[in-house]
Amino acid sequence: MNEALKELLDLLDLEQIELDIFRGRSPEERIQRVFGGQVAAQALVAAGRTVPPERYVHSLHAYFIRPGDPAIPIVYNVERVRDGRSFTTRRISAIQHGKVIFTMSASFHVMETGVEHQAAVMPDVVAPESLPMFQDRMLEVVGEDSPWREWLARPRPVDARYVTPLTWEAHRDPELRGSETNVWFRYDAELPDDPLLHVVLAAYASDFTLVDTVLLTHGLAWGASNVAGASLDHAMWFHRPFRVDDWMMYAQESPWSGAARGLARGEMFTRSGELAVSVVQEAMIRVS
Template sequence: MTDAMTRESSGTHGVGPFIELLEIEELDENLFRGSCHAGAPMRAFGGQVAAQALTSAGRTIGKDRLVHSLHGYFLRPGDPQRPIVYQVDRVRDGASYATRRVTAVQRGEAIFTLSASFKRPEESRERQRSMPPVPGPEELPDPFLTWEQLAPEHFARATGFRSLEMRFVPADSPGLPAEMPGVPQQFVWLRTGSRLPEDPLVQVCALTYLSDLTLASTTTLHLQPHMLLRTEPPRITLASLDHAMWFHRPFRADDWLLFAQRSPSASDGRGLAMGEFYDRDGQLVASAVQETLARERPTR
């Protein structure tokens, strides 16, 4: 059986297909319902909440318009034990662009808001930043195998994360851009652990999920390793405050994408991280920016 066929049928690490993480139920016109797994203990994973909110918005748009940007605010921790209702407001339908606003609700309170813009594709001149020369994902170890050995109980609970694949590029890899003083950086290859439908909306929503995996940790790399590689108690309290993305070119989230990330600022208990997604051909396909709550926990 080929690798593609294996990934078609199930998640890489023995869980269900990634597409299940995006599934929502239509309750009524402009009203949807979904459920999200935990990211931090007892908190719904923000990337999945944002991805389902974007899925809800996309269900109210014709297939002739594609997502080009989103802006989201995390207002309250989501409860992974309860369903989330997504209320869609059809703000505008213009000749080229359309706008949707989504409010994610639990227990009658908003936990997340999303504004998303869609447009019809058009031809124009192109330019982009070049992709940094980094080792390919095939040359790098699977961090989940290490995590499973070092922290089997934590790994067993991370059912959502086990339906994707990631490879961390070592900081001393040849060809990496020099790290600027005060600007920690990291480079991670990401893809879903199973094949996805051709639908561009599905691909964009999957990347929205993936984009929230490592941006927050980029702001605190100088203090602690990434959460998926850590086995000791965290020294920092991290939580996404807001999240924005721009989608530049077509891509597949079930093929390897390089996420080049840097954090230019940390202050006032907040950290800012920026990231760029490149496909294997070096095309810049999307950009992301996130502000994160980053508080050091008091030592006893």
């Protein structure tokens, strides 16, 4: 397990400071705002701490309201909205400087049997072992003397391998533009058999590439274009148990953008092709 993954797991180990009140911190990095996937993951951990372990999270709906300040802790207040016979609902507010920066509603469900079908089909893509890691591929694009080199050399908790073009590649070559992104990802260490942990880590990883799918359509790229953006809302549905220390295929598409916003949808499949997670996100995207 590399140091970045150890640090992430430590960030997800929230401190309980009162009944249904938790405190989380951010990594010690020079960043302007807290990564949205981190806030979503920590909020889901806080909610899970108030729910019996036999109830599994099946959905979340979140809004990013204000940018998070990485210099101070984030306080998570959990409201116990309902504890029913089969479903449990929690509402979580993330607070900094006395203001709400993020809200989430999460629903948990006892394991039941019922009708089953899967219409979604995993894209027919090459195996992850045949693809370079994101940072190696990105370094080829920007060059060894790029100021991005130091950032790319940092260890990462998630091993991501793109099947489709990177936004920087499409920025330089219009022929590579498109509205779909396919990425293999996994956490490169054996993780505990805790279903909530794997869901939380999927939520963390889900925010890395969705907005990029919108940018890819227009040949835009963070750091290479005059583009500014931020996640507005984020929704996830968890369909079956899965493990993020096994390879997951994250198939994403952007059906629409306009009015300084962009919409992206994603589906996470197990390597065997089972649909495990569905994701939808809208983001603010402004080009100057």
